[in-house]
Amino acid sequence: MIADPLKIFVTVAELKNFSRAAEELYLSQPSVSLQIRNLENELGSKLINRSPKHLELTQAGEILYGIAKQILLLYDKAKLEINQLTNTVTGSLKVGASYTIGEYILPYALTEFVAQFPNVDIEASIANTVEITNAVRSNHLDLGLVEGEVNHSDLDVQALMEDEIILVVPNQHVLAGLPVVTAEDLQDRVWILRESGSGTRDFSDKLIKDWNIDVKKTHIFGSSQAVKQAVIAGLGIALVSSWIVHKELKTKELTAIRIKDKRLVRSFSIIRPKNSEMSMAMNIFTENLLSHDLISSLIDNNSSV
Structure with a gap:
C-alpha cells in the first residue's frame, strides 16, 4: 500500500519505540527498521536519532511527521470516497471501551455492525476510562466508549446513554x-x-x-x-x-x-479526536450506537437476563 511506509514512520514517531511500533502494526522489528531506512534513503536525510534508551525525531523527521499525518488523513478520505462509489463499507475500525461498556454493551454493538458490514476489520480494546481516553487522544484508537465525565478540549464527546x-x-x-x-x-x-x-x-x-x-x-x-x-x-x-x-x-x-x-x-459517552476525519465505518458505527433501536435492545437485553 502506498501509505504503508508513512504509517510505519508515524507509528514509530508516536510510540518512540521500534519494538512497540512493530507490535502495534503486526510487523517484525527488522521490517519496521527497513522501512524507516528506505524512507531516509529516499529523502536523503536522517529522520530519527536513536540510542538504546532514547528515540527522537530529527528536524527533518519533525517535518515529515507533520506532513505524513496529513497525507494519511487524505489517503483515508480518498479510500472513503472511492468506496462510496460502490456503496461498499470497508477499511478498519479501532474502537476501545471502558470495562463496563466493553464487557456488556460493545459485543452486541459489534455483532450487529459486523453482520451488516463484514468487510470492515475490527480491532477492539478494553481498558479503564483513563487508558481508553489517552489512546483516543494519541490516535491509537479511532473512537472510545467511556463512562463518567471526560474533560479534554481536544476531544469530541457525545452522550451515548445513562x-x-x-x-x-x-x-x-x-x-x-x-x-x-x-x-x-x-x-x-x-x-x-x-x-x-x-x-x-x-x-x-x-x-x-x-x-x-x-x-x-x-x-x-x-x-x-x-x-x-x-x-x-x-x-x-x-x-x-x-x-x-x-x-x-x-x-x-x-x-x-x-x-x-x-x-x-x-453518562456513557462516545469520544473521538476533535476535528478528525471520520471514515464511513466510523460514521456508520457511531450512528448505530446512537440509534434508538440499538439502545432499546441493549436495555431490554440487560433487564431480561
Missing part, C-alpha cells in the same frame, strides 16, 4: 436487611473499589467524599467482574453499574440496596 449506579452488598451483610440506607448507615464499612483511572472508581470516590463517609478499609480490584465476585464472597460493599449485576440480582447471589432520596446516575 447508566445507573447501585449499591450492592453481600447477602449476609448487616445492611442487606435494610430497605434503604443513608450516609450514616455507610459509615465505617469495608468497601470494594476499582483501580485509579476507572470511571466507577471516580464515581465512588466522589460519593464517599461528598457524603463525608469514613471508610474502615478498602480492597482494590482491577475489573468490574472482580469487584462483583468480591462482594458475593462477602469481602465488602461496592457501588457498581447496574449492567454488571443484573444476572446476580435475579439469582439472588447478592443484594442491592436503595440509597435514601438518591438515584445515582452517570
